[in-house]
Amino acid sequence: MQAVTVTAEGGEGGFWATAAPIIPHPLEFFFGLACFAILYVIVKQKVVPRLEQIYAERTAAIEGGMNKAEEAQAQAQAALEQYQAQLVEARSEAARIREDAKAQGAQIIAEMREHAASEAARISETAHKQIEAERQQAVVSLRGDVGRISTDLASRIVGESLHEETRQKGIVERFLAELESGDVVREKVGGAAGSQGRDA
Amino acid sequence: MSIVAAAPTDYTAPGVEEFWQPLFGTDGPWAITRPILLMLVATGLVVWWLLATTKKKALVPSRGQMGTEAVYGLVRNGIAKDLIGSKEFMRFVPLLFALFTTILVNNFFGVIPPFSFPTFSRIGFPIALSLIVWIVFHVVGMRKHGFIGYWKSLVPAGLPKAMIPAIFFLELITDLFTRPVTLALRLFGNMFAGHILIVLFITGGWYMLNSGGVLVVAGGVTWIFAFVMTLFELLVEFLQAYVFTLLAALYIGGAVADEH
Amino acid sequence: MTGNIAILGYGLSAIGPGIGVGLIFAAYINGVARQPEARGMLQPIAFLGMAITEALAIFGIALAFVFKA
Numbered sequence: 281m282q283a284v285t286v287t288a289e290g291g292e293g294g295f296w297a298t299a300a301p302i303i304p305h306p307l308e309f310f311f312g313l314a315c316f317a318i319l320y321v322i323v324k325q326k327v328v329p330r331l332e333q334i335y336a337e338r339t340a341a342i343e344g345g346m347n348k349a350e351e352a353q354a355q356a357q358a359a360l361e362q363y364q365a366q367l368v369e370a371r372s373e374a375a376r377i378r379e380d381a382k383a384q385g386a387q388i389i390a391e392m393r394e395h396a397a398s399e400a401a402r403i404s405e406t407a408h409k410q411i412e413a414e415r416q417q418a419v420v421s422l423r424g425d426v427g428r429i430s431t432d433l434a435s436r437i438v439g440e441s442l443h444e445e446t447r448q449k450g451i452v453e454r455f456l457a458e459l460e461s462g463d464v465v466r467e468k469v470g471g472a473a474g475s476q477g478r479d480a
Numbered sequence: 481m482s483i484v485a486a487a488p489t490d491y492t493a494p495g496v497e498e499f500w501q502p503l504f505g506t507d508g509p510w511a512i513t514r515p516i517l518l519m520l521v522a523t524g525l526v527v528w529w530l531l532a533t534t535k536k537k538a539l540v541p542s543r544g545q546m547g548t549e550a551v552y553g554l555v556r557n558g559i560a561k562d563l564i565g566s567k568e569f570m571r572f573v574p575l576l577f578a579l580f581t582t583i584l585v586n587n588f589f590g591v592i593p594p595f596s597f598p599t600f601s602r603i604g605f606p607i608a609l610s611l612i613v614w615i616v617f618h619v620v621g622m623r624k625h626g627f628i629g630y631w632k633s634l635v636p637a638g639l640p641k642a643m644i645p646a647i648f649f650l651e652l653i654t655d656l657f658t659r660p661v662t663l664a665l666r667l668f669g670n671m672f673a674g675h676i677l678i679v680l681f682i683t684g685g686w687y688m689l690n691s692g693g694v695l696v697v698a699g700g701v702t703w704i705f706a707f708v709m710t711l712f713e714l715l716v717e718f719l720q721a722y723v724f725t726l727l728a729a730l731y732i733g734g735a736v737a738d739e740h
Numbered sequence: 741m742t743g744n745i746a747i748l749g750y751g752l753s754a755i756g757p758g759i760g761v762g763l764i765f766a767a768y769i770n771g772v773a774r775q776p777e778a779r780g781m782l783q784p785i786a787f788l789g790m791a792i793t794e795a796l797a798i799f800g801i802a803l804a805f806v807f808k809a
Contacts, residue, residue, distance in 0.1 A: 296508070297500040300805045301603060301672060302665070306509045308604030311516045315523040316609060319582055322527050324574035330534040331552050334541075341539050496805070562784060662795040669798040723791045726784055 427452030491687045494679040499601060499672070515602040518595055522585045530581070555580050559725055564733040572732050575616065579609060580725040583667065587717035590675055591710050598717065601671035603664065610664040613728040618655075621735030630735075663727055670720045674713045681706035746804040753800025760793035 296305065431452060435442045446452055501514035533544040541549060555577045560569040583600065590598030600606050622630045634651040635644055681702055688699030768786035772779045 296502075296511070297497050299496070299500075301496050301499060301601075302668070302802050302805055304604035304607050305511075305513065305602060306604070307511065308513060308516055308519075308602050309608050312519060312605035312608035313612070315519050316578065316582060316612065319523050319526060320575060320578045323530065323578040323581075327530045327534055328552075328574045328577060330537055331549065334534070334537050334539070334545075334549070337537070338539055558780075559784070658795075662791075662798060665798045665802050666791060666794060669801045673801060719787070723787055726787055727791055730788065 423453070423456055426456065491684070494676055494683060498676065498679055501597070513602070514597060515599045515605070518589055518597060518599045519586065519605060521595070522582065522589060522599060526581045526585050551581065551584075552577060555725060559722075559729045563726065563729040564736065568736055572616075572729070575612075576725050576729055579613070579728060580721055583609070583721040583724055584718065587671060587721055588714070590671060590717060591678075591713050598671040598675050600667050600720075601675050603668045606664040606667040609667075609724070610660045613663060613731065614660040617728075617731040617735040620732060624736050659727075659731060663724065667720050667724050670716055674709075674716055678706060678709055678713060681709055744804075746807050749807070750797075750800045750804040753803075754797045757793050757795075757797035760796075761790050764789040764793060 427446070431442055431446050502511040503514055503517065504512055529544070530548060533542070533548040536542070536545070538545060556569075556573050559580075560573050560576050564572055586599035586605070589595035590601070618630075621633075624630075625633050631648075631652075634655060635648050639647060685699045685702035685706060688695040688702060691699075764786055768782055771782050
């Protein structure tokens, strides 16, 4: 059908209508060159760079995804390590606090003990002093009493009052002092003056 | 020329006139022919398609971009990388990709209804493309080996001295003549013969359907065969685009190879 | 019977390439059947062989038109 119209248009008997098909038609040849040149330039300038860019980007994206995953894993690992470090730190902190508390407690106890000991020492010292004072007092009063009583006794035995003489001569005091020091010298009441020199 | 000589007298088998389709009443060597228009349409279509599908540069491709990438991958990795070598092939990928796409679309015009004419059945177009390939592979070869070195590299090393002139002559003919001519003629011949075959089946079938009688059945069968041949043509058209690009890559690869 | 003797010449010139292309694809199919993983490597070689073999038939059809007149 095509053939009919075309043959009619092309005209019968024209050279190109019946020419051997291996003779190139000049305009077709040059037009083919021109068209291909345009196509080539566009493909070279635009299409191939774009496609290469897509290739490269896709490769990069795949590699980038892998990198990202690795990064995330590394981050998780780092976080885990950090947690563990913190945990260890907290544990050591707790141990330290416990240790401190223990040390502090021991110190407090030691202080208290010391305090108590010093207090006890003080109390006992006071008590000692008081006892000493009382004893002194008792000695003083006893001395007086013993002297009077023994003079009384001696007076009764002698039959007369010796109070004045003993008081004058300080016999009782001397005796008591001798008694305390351990060497008792028997002496005569109202006579001997042998020991008087010692008193002076 | 009447191939079907025994046919009834008023049937004329399709011949070379079928391929002369001037438009707008022009004639002669500078006539604007229908194949020229088809070439224009095909080039525009290819340019538009390639630019449109690669515009977004999406990492997750749309269907169109996926198609373009598949074709590009075939040319880049299946043809250029294999035959030119991974060192220098990127220089020639645009050329091969442009060759493949333009031949493929123009060939498919042979079976796509509104066009129904394979552009490359007009020999001017295949000659133009093979001329480009021919110039390219000689120029890159000379650039690589030097002018003298290139011609020297035609003869394989280690031949007996006496054989060198004969082999050189043969290689010269192959390089200068056989390769470009067969490259152009192969594409032209396949498209030409395929188109004439389809036209023959369709017009012959139409004639038989109109003749009445037993011939109506034969006409029906012929039209079924026309359909089958169209499918076969589809395969051949793809194959010819592939083979043309493959051979172009092979010639370029041979020219830039260290051992010719 | 009218016609052109050149078309017979083309028919004759197609015999050789026909057999050749058949042999090439037979070898290709054999190779792929034995080693399916070699398919990618064999495919360009097979088509290359086909293209080169086919060149003779192409010459035939071109020359048929050249010597038609």
